[in-house]
Amino acid sequence: MDPLLLVGLFVILFAVFTVLKAVRIVPQARARNVERLGRYHRTLKPGLNFVIPYVDRVYPMIDLREQVVSFRPQPVITEDNLVVEIDTVLYFQVTDPRAAAYEIANYIQAIEQLTVTTMRNVIGSMDLEKTLTSRDTINSQLRGVLDEATGKWGIRVNRVEVKAIDPPKTIKDAMEKQMRAERDKRAAILNAEGQRQSQILTAEGDKQSRILRAEGQRSAAILEAEGQSRAIDQVFQAVHRNDPDPKLLAYQYLQVLPQLAQGSGNTFWVIPSEVTSALQGVSKAFTEALPQSPATRDEVPHSAEMDAEIARASEAAAEAVADAQEAESPNGPRQLTQAAPDPFPTLAEEQDRSRQEH
DSSP states (O other): HHHHHHHHHHHHHHHHHHHHHHEEEEOOTEEEEEEEEEEEEEEEEEEEEEOOOTTTTEEOOOESEEEEEEOOEEEEEEEESSSSEEEEEEEEESSSSSHHTTSOHHHHHEEEEEEEHHHHHHHHOOOHHHHHOOHHHHHHHHHHHHHHGGGGGGGEEEEEEEEEEOOOOOHHHHHHHHHHHHHHHHHHHHHHHHHHHHHHHHHHHHHHHHHHHHHHOOOOOHHHHHHHHHHHHHEEEHHHHHHOOOHHHHHHHHHHHHHTOSSTTOOOOOOOOHHHHHHHHHHHHHSSSOOOOGGGOOOOOEEEEEEEHHHHHHHHHHHHHHHHHHHTTTTOOOOSSSSSOOOOOOHHHHHHHHHHHH
């Protein structure tokens, strides 16, 4: 092969390689630092950039987006001398590529170590219970310290989160027992309070029921007494207003006598001695003619029903008189028997005698 052709081909390849090294394309949200003859020259922006080949040195790209870094759990001692494992996660963003490249050799490792030391200082002033319940306080204190320290590195710490706080296993068992005992205590208190409230409500209900029942009985007794009082008063006034005679009282006495013999066990009964005089008065009331008033002076014809009623009353009075006379006999009281013969005159004789008298 011709040597001139080889030289020409080498020159062409060198020119193409030089052009390619002079052109740098930077993606969006990325940045690259450029050193010229060993010194920082500039930072390439996103897009098409040109550099001087073999003079400018372009460093690897730096991500300008927000990044998330999770650190492995770190042992931390609390104020009450308990070792807990704390796992953290960090959200940061590179704001100055030059400072991130030249102010710190490895900013990821620096942030991790700074987070661990700051966390030990913060949690070392808290006991276990406060540590478990103060995550927001821990996060805010960590963020403040890290943001202040990483500002000169061209890094902005957005958030620091404590993912997990793991106490020792023995502490976990003790905490579980304490929590279970506390819940049992609250359950027992609530149960006792419910029973107490139930008994109070039941007693109050019984009290109100008895009070209302007693008030109802009192009102009923008062109303009943008032009713009886009014009834007695009205009967008393009616009796005195109508001025009853001995004949009416004798007739009432006669009506009460059959009630003495009522009942399945009453086989005989005793008639008082004064019954005879009362029955004689009744008999005389049926036999004697009543004085006629001017309104009844005219003779009123008797109907068949009225005659039958008068006959039945006469027969009943005759039977009662006979039983009373027999009871007053020397033989003493006797068992009730059939009615004796009628000692009273018949209805026709009574009517004839009444016409003759008038």
